[in-house]
Amino acid sequence: MRVAMISMHTSPLEQPGIGDAGGMNVYVRNVAEHLASHGVEVDVFTRATRASQGEVVEVAPGLRVINCVAGPFEGLPKESLPTQLAAFTGSVLSFVRREAGTDGDPSSPAARAGAGHYDLIHSHYWLSGQVGWLLRDLWGVPLVHTAHTWAAVKNLGLAEGDTPEPESRRICEQQIVDNADRIIVNTQDEADALVTAYDAENTDLAVVPPGVDVDRFTPGSDRATERSRRELGIPLRAKVIAFIGRLQMLKGPHILLRAAADLIRRHPEQNIRVVICGGPSGTGMERPDELHDLAAELGVSGYVRFLSPRPPEELVSVYQAADIIAVPSYNESFGLVALEAQAAGTPVVAARVGGLPLTVTEGESGLLVDGHDPADWAHALESLVMDDDLRNSMSDVAPSHAAEYSWDVTVERMIAEYRQLVDRWRAHGCSEPDVALTSLASRDPSGSRE
Template identity: 65%
Template sequence: MISMHTSPLQQPGSGDAGGMNVYVLNTARQLARQGVEVDIFTRATRPSQGEVVEVEPGLRVINVVAGPYDGLEKEALPTQLAAFAGGVVQFHRCNDVDYDLIHSHYWLSGQVGWLLRDLWEVPLVHTAHTLAAVKNAHRSADDSPESEARRICEQQLVDNADFLVVNTHEETKDLVDHYDADPDRIVVVSPGTDIDLFTPGTDRNTERSRRLLGIPLDAELVAFVGRLQQFKGPQVLIRATAELVRRDPGRKLRVIICGGASGAAATERQYMQLAHELGVSRRVRFLDPRPPEELVTIYQAADIVAVPSYNESFGLVAMEAQACGTPVIAARVGGLPVAVSEGETGLLVDGHDTNDWADAIEQLLDDDDTRLRMAGEAVAHAANFSWSASASQLASVYSEALSVEVEECPPRRERAGGRH
């Protein structure tokens, strides 16, 4: 596996680490437990990491030195593709290891995987996780667009990967509509959640969680978990909070926003400043990114988890929250209508209008019976998604890819539509 721009061992919610990190680490772990040996190549960001980290039997993380350990923005990572690819080739040559298949994650990794595919004459499976064309189509008005260079690189991967793995059927449509992808080479593999870790809280657990977080037991608590960037929509929740307080100043509403700033221009301070300008800074608490074991506390303490993203390939936070028995209010975008069963485990909101989000939050907070019913159904819904099942589906994709002989000099793939 290749995960160049972010290590699966990095804390999700910090920097560029997020749902992809969770996906890569958990699918790799389950694949290893099912007998598939996995090496994950990622860019080294600390000299103390060591080159090889043994995660568990059958699973290693290989830290490749490519560029400076720190201070390199994500936007500058394309300058290190050659160095990173060279590091992977050197490890392969010097460590007496042969790989049967490459699975790349995100477009940067895909560019390296594409090179190695032809060098080693093995199949390439690629998972985009996010797509430039889709992000640009759904971005907020004040969010920076993804570059045309990235879109072109993604088009090359769509054209040349042996199989494309996506999270939902909606992503299949995105690849076909925006990149002229061949549907026969696209496979849907639903992500999972750790239902042994993310478990529903009892009344005692909820009380304990609120005490740990310093939240009054009689408060209404809405939580946001994710990277702090416009695309994830924390500003949507902050504005909806201000609207709810305007409607009812006496409302005992509290909000927790857990995550770190992401992107060259993003800072936690801009969201704190927004809360201050809207007069809700005393109601909104910002927490640094937490490991999964501590996120359970936040999910169990919350009455609702909000996922106001402008697009999500699936929505792992929504699934983790539901596994903990917490209803979710999410934007009706990307894979979130799959992750959240509307009317059963939560609500879906069309768009990102402040009043619409305030209405949805108010509706669920004011209807205890519906919220409690959704809490129970959320647990059952999340139980249908497991990392073990995801890994088994991936193993089947790998087997199919390996059954097709990789041509030494494959013909150039022509695409319909002429998008270049």
């Protein structure tokens, strides 16, 4: 099986925690790598952001990343990416035609469209979904879509000062829901939200939870924890609360700072320290020093350590150095950070939103907080900071909970969905581009099926 994976707005090769790179990058890279290890050939198409990387990057046997030129390499904000949908799609088609056109008559309609080169398309995020929808009909293959976030859901839980997602995005997502052959969701709650907000059909949805690399994210020994703290410049005897992720209002790092400042004032004997690991993203790009300024305003700058984003092989030491990982997000479709933390034996205090109630076993591997009032967060964090026995028991349980999720299980479920779709598509005679193009022509201009 050959799969064209579309990840237009961010590359799986980018460092998570910088700019628009985050959990989706971790997801796409791990799914693609594990698909390849299961014998599925995967090409990930993404927008080129640097000339030095080259058009084709061989990541692993059976896995390539294709950098497609669409707009300037640098300086193009995420909000402007919709203007490059046509250019990006044209770049994808050009690459595939060059490869597929070498077989048979290069002037044939199939070679010109690139039909027959892939068995299936899997798009990620709404921009890629729009591209995947067009390629689906040009190539005559089924489209699988994973959204990662949904505009209608995000707008129901905005952080204070955050900008709502535009109606244009919600309309594009509705078109994807109406036209994709399968929507992969992380949780049943996400499936229910799609049925409510986008009138999705349950038969078009498949719940496939993400996984975690339990071989990389493992609990550290006391000696490993001490070494990690020395390397990161954290006092050995401190109580450490860490935040890992992109620095923007949606992820809630400011909630942690306010809650921690309260704890630091009330419990100076606990020697509480805060670690924030990540880079500005989204609205955080407008004020990259906002969290530093907030720490100074709260009078806790000396207790907060800001770390730059780091690759997984280095990130594990941050998890191991922490006593608690805070995930105060306003919206989180699943919560890979929470899962990685637990795999590393670190209990989690997370917001009760999105997929986090599934990711965190409340009272066993962590705590869940209703809402985003810093006072409530201070109370939840305090219960673990002050109770060593409770925190240590959660630390013992957390890895076994995380072990229930693995990328191999995720990918095996995904391959089953792929095969079912490909078999059904071929059984109904929809594998020829002319059939698909006829279908495209029969739709109304809104993009909905007749």
